[in-house]
Amino acid sequence: MVFSYPAIFTWISLLGVFWITICWWRYSTGLGRMPLLALIAISLILLVYVPQLFVHKLRVDDQQMYWKDGYWWKPNSQTLKFDEVASVCTTTQSSGRSKNIIWRITYKTKGGRDILLSELLSLNASQIETLMRERGIVLRPCQTSKPCLPFD
DSSP states (O other), X not given: OEEOOOHHHHHHHHHHHHHHHHHHHHHHTTOOOOOHHHHHHHHHHHXXXXXXXXXXXXXEOSSEXXXXXXXXXXXXXXXXXXXXXXXXXXXXXXXXTEXXXXXXXXXXXXXXXXXXXXXXXXHTHHHHHHHHHHTTOEEEEOSOOOOSSSOO
């Protein structure tokens, strides 16, 4: 099963690029009053954000979950093999105004790791958790806020 961002993400991004183009044209022809610095700042935000929609990948099959996330200029690929996992507990961590979801993975051969869920993983977490349960992985809320290992 392959997961991707909802189409609305792409449409909003394309509308943002179109809006920047119109604003730039209005500024360069003298029709607009938008300050140049604001136009450049919004353009840079879109330049960083939009390509990430096409870099992030999430694939789940019977044996493993593979995902690629991070910034488009430095993506991070990871794999979680289901037959090595004993249990997964879920917790949240506050970061400013947002709350990040963390999966604490406990392996059958002692040890574990924490996975900070990316936006794509968070959007599809309930479906992935259902697939994990079907493969015999125990999912539960975490009892402690102490991390297993540094985030991957």
